[in-house]
Amino acid sequence: MEREECYAAWLSSVPGIGNRTVERLYHEFASFEAIYRAQEGALAKWLPPKRLESFLQSRKTDSPGQIAEHIQKRGVRFYTKNSISYPKRLAEIPDAPWFLYSIGTLPWDDLPSVAVIGARDCSAYGEIVATQLGRVLGQCGIQVISGMARGVDCTAQRAAVAVGGASFAVLGSGVDICYPPQSRDLYDRLPQKGGVISAYPLQTVARAQNFPPRNRIVSGLADAIVVVEARERSGTLITVDMALEQGRDVYVVPGRITERLSDGCNRLLSQGASIVLSPEDFAERIWEQFGRTGLGAERTARKGGFADAAETVRTKSVTEEKPLGEGKLSREDERIYQALDVTPLSVEEVAGRIGGEEHLLEIHMRLVDLCSCGYVKQVSQGYFCRGEKLRDSFLA
Amino acid sequence: MYSVITTGALSGVQAYFVRVEVDASSGLPSFNMVGLPGSEVRESRERVCVALKNAGFDLPPLHITVNLSPADQRKAGAAFDLPIAVGLLEAMGCIPPGASGGCLFLGELGLNGEIRTVPGVLPIVRWASEQGIKQFFVPAGNAAEGAVIPTASVRGVGHIREVIAWLLGDEEQRQKILTPVQIDLQQYFKKRQKDTLDFSQVRGQTRAKRAAQIAAAGFHSMLMYGPPGVGKSMIASRLPGILPPLSVEESLEVSSIYSAAGLLQEPLITQRPFQNPHHTITDAGMLGGGSHLKPGIISLAHKGVLFLDELAEFRRGTLDSLRQPLEEKVIHIDRANGGVAYPADFMLVCAMNPCPCGYYPDRNRCKCTESMLNRYRSKISGPILDRIDLCVELDRLEIGKLQEPYPPQESSASIRERVLAARKCQEERYAGEPYHFNAQVPAADLDQVCRVSAKEKELLDQLYRKLRLSARSYYRLVRISRTIADLEEARDIRERHIREAACYRML
Numbered sequence: 096m097e098r099e100e101c102y103a104a105w106l107s108s109v110p111g112i113g114n115r116t117v118e119r120l121y122h123e124f125a126s127f128e129a130i131y132r133a134q135e136g137a138l139a140k141w142l143p144p145k146r147l148e149s150f151l152q153s154r155k156t157d158s159p160g161q162i163a164e165h166i167q168k169r170g171v172r173f174y175t176k177n178s179i180s181y182p183k184r185l186a187e188i189p190d191a192p193w194f195l196y197s198i199g200t201l202p203w204d205d206l207p208s209v210a211v212i213g214a215r216d217c218s219a220y221g222e223i224v225a226t227q228l229g230r231v232l233g234q235c236g237i238q239v240i241s242g243m244a245r246g247v248d249c250t251a252q253r254a255a256v257a258v259g260g261a262s263f264a265v266l267g268s269g270v271d272i273c274y275p276p277q278s279r280d281l282y283d284r285l286p287q288k289g290g291v292i293s294a295y296p297l298q299t300v301a302r303a304q305n306f307p308p309r310n311r312i313v314s315g316l317a318d319a320i321v322v323v324e325a326r327e328r329s330g331t332l333i334t335v336d337m338a339l340e341q342g343r344d345v346y347v348v349p350g351r352i353t354e355r356l357s358d359g360c361n362r363l364l365s366q367g368a369s370i371v372l373s374p375e376d377f378a379e380r381i382w383e384q385f386g387r388t389g390l391g392a393e394r395t396a397r398k399g400g401f402a403d404a405a406e407t408v409r410t411k412s413v414t415e416e417k418p419l420g421e422g423k424l425s426r427e428d429e430r431i432y433q434a435l436d437v438t439p440l441s442v443e444e445v446a447g448r449i450g451g452e453e454h455l456l457e458i459h460m461r462l463v464d465l466c467s468c469g470y471v472k473q474v475s476q477g478y479f480c481r482g483e484k485l486r487d488s489f490l491a
Numbered sequence: 492m493y494s495v496i497t498t499g500a501l502s503g504v505q506a507y508f509v510r511v512e513v514d515a516s517s518g519l520p521s522f523n524m525v526g527l528p529g530s531e532v533r534e535s536r537e538r539v540c541v542a543l544k545n546a547g548f549d550l551p552p553l554h555i556t557v558n559l560s561p562a563d564q565r566k567a568g569a570a571f572d573l574p575i576a577v578g579l580l581e582a583m584g585c586i587p588p589g590a591s592g593g594c595l596f597l598g599e600l601g602l603n604g605e606i607r608t609v610p611g612v613l614p615i616v617r618w619a620s621e622q623g624i625k626q627f628f629v630p631a632g633n634a635a636e637g638a639v640i641p642t643a644s645v646r647g648v649g650h651i652r653e654v655i656a657w658l659l660g661d662e663e664q665r666q667k668i669l670t671p672v673q674i675d676l677q678q679y680f681k682k683r684q685k686d687t688l689d690f691s692q693v694r695g696q697t698r699a700k701r702a703a704q705i706a707a708a709g710f711h712s713m714l715m716y717g718p719p720g721v722g723k724s725m726i727a728s729r730l731p732g733i734l735p736p737l738s739v740e741e742s743l744e745v746s747s748i749y750s751a752a753g754l755l756q757e758p759l760i761t762q763r764p765f766q767n768p769h770h771t772i773t774d775a776g777m778l779g780g781g782s783h784l785k786p787g788i789i790s791l792a793h794k795g796v797l798f799l800d801e802l803a804e805f806r807r808g809t810l811d812s813l814r815q816p817l818e819e820k821v822i823h824i825d826r827a828n829g830g831v832a833y834p835a836d837f838m839l840v841c842a843m844n845p846c847p848c849g850y851y852p853d854r855n856r857c858k859c860t861e862s863m864l865n866r867y868r869s870k871i872s873g874p875i876l877d878r879i880d881l882c883v884e885l886d887r888l889e890i891g892k893l894q895e896p897y898p899p900q901e902s903s904a905s906i907r908e909r910v911l912a913a914r915k916c917q918e919e920r921y922a923g924e925p926y927h928f929n930a931q932v933p934a935a936d937l938d939q940v941c942r943v944s945a946k947e948k949e950l951l952d953q954l955y956r957k958l959r960l961s962a963r964s965y966y967r968l969v970r971i972s973r974t975i976a977d978l979e980e981a982r983d984i985r986e987r988h989i990r991e992a993a994c995y996r997m998l
Binding site: 215216218219245246353354355356438439441442443455456459460463464466467468473474475476477478 | 695697698701716845851852853854855858859860861882883884886887953954957958987990991993994996997998
């Protein structure tokens, strides 16, 4: 770590010093070393008494060198807004974080990136769409940014990681703390191609107030955000507002009007958000958009990018679909499969859709059979929906 | 003078003789009681004295000592009143010595001399009769339960005067005073009232009914998932009706427990018990115990059904304590001053909502978060879920369905026939084994007794891999497949049996 960065890391670790305060201090002293070495009198002008006290205390007890060493020892990288590799997209947003910690890398500026967000308690439909989006984005080289939360976030990221795509999680805790703990597998795998990012110093625990700024970074790191499922008046919609403030494109996955989990999405659509027609279409539009903007245009010129990428999308999606559609189902199984939906149905409901001729038990047995081939997913005791392994080209 | 009267007491449901020794001699007037009497036994002194006075026997000032032997067993209950009174009369010389020989007395005295009912008459009479006692004097209210023992001559007494008159009278007079109560067991069993609960009253829910039938056939434990009001309790309460009828031996066993608990309303229990405790039940209420040892709910459900509604609301400790009785079919309650064992061979049936609000997985109505769901389910995870074989969810019936005319549903009687046939298959298969039902077959013997052919083996393997079963749930699948095959009286487990069994898997 460079000398200046060591001082920055130290400043980042001072409790009570937020992004705005850093902004003010840096503006006044022009370097982190100068801030560290500033006279108490000079600082008093910029820091209220309590923060000043905490600042002085830290200066007494913690040395910048030690803090920097500690960060490095943990395999964590540290960036300031001045670092060369600080993401350009993020630098553009108002009140961009001064400091970033990461395990793995930060999103690359010369590749498009998309934030996939949505409800934590998503439906089976949300899970399917998030998986498909993550998979397609990962396959065609679009970076997937999200918060590693339950539901849509981690589903999309897992799918992207599974196909070898780059994905980045922005945390509301320090990067050395895996929050939520259920996403441990993702946390461990993300750094292979992407990274885990946080604006908070190591060992920070996840607090409710850390999440709104975290959401700003999620949308700040992305060219566009896509909302998979959101209830009316949900946290996801707040993130959408932030993204709009930052000038990001907002894409929305439409839902049925009978589903409360799609109310927020449909509302956004009525307000003029872009619609996601299919994961492939979405990926193409992202590449297209990226090709026109500054960085993307450079890359397009250099590598012939966009055209290639769009081609990749098509070929990949074709090769991916093929083995899935192959499995031949018997006529009865096919009928049951057709009766199923992406929302969970009980065995009785499935029987009702088929026409009630067949024995309930027979239908239940077939459903369990289909589960074992992956076409059907058992959501809870006795409730079934279509599985992630889709027949035909679903959504297309 | 000294006298000995025989009576009986219970340790758990096991009876033992208590010899009431009374000595009345001149000396400083006193009334002492020894032999570990509990406080209610010690109070019997007052009841006996006043009752005898009111029956016309004035007690002269005497030095009276009563000993309850064996002296190291703690005695509880008011059933010693009558034997103490009789012993006292004999010790005072009011009754000829030896008149009470070969008789067993039981009963609580009222101050006016009347004799009130006491718990435990049936097991005491049953055991004492096996030990050779012929004559029994029990409270009139308990006479019928004692009378079901054919070898015992049981007299129900309403007042202490009747007992005294009998003891003083000669053979002829005795016949007139008290005649033994007689109940013909075979007749009684034939006459037993019909169950008012019948499966034909349950509309729809065919899969749950089917699961209930499988559970009944193989003695499997069962869990029903479903929102409130769809018929979980209805199905559970009808389960005893499709189990094989209680045999006389079983009935005596069950009735003894109820008698010990003081809950026996009729001479014998002829229907399989059904117990559904509220979820606030304490450990002592569930397992038995308490300061006065009483059988718990699990023992009252012996040979019947224990239904735990709102399973997730039960305290975890209470549920976990069911583990040992579920395995051993008996509950041991150990105390500093000795332990008792109550039989507890019951069929476990549970019901719960799929989530705290009851609507999961309908995401439009259910707003329970995943952590709420996990917390709700984790309350019953582990040991108890491991012991549940069948899991079935109930359909939320639409109101329209209830109003429509409905085809007649299969009755309990016809379901029971199939259950009986399946049980017969098991009886033959497990003759000479320590276990009797498919649910009890240990994993080690499973390959031996539930043989499957290559094709079925392949299907099992496929399910094992694809549904990511644990070893335990794999064996459970085999056991249930076996029961389903037994219901059809099929010799071998077929593919469709296994496929159906997979439907009752717990997620």
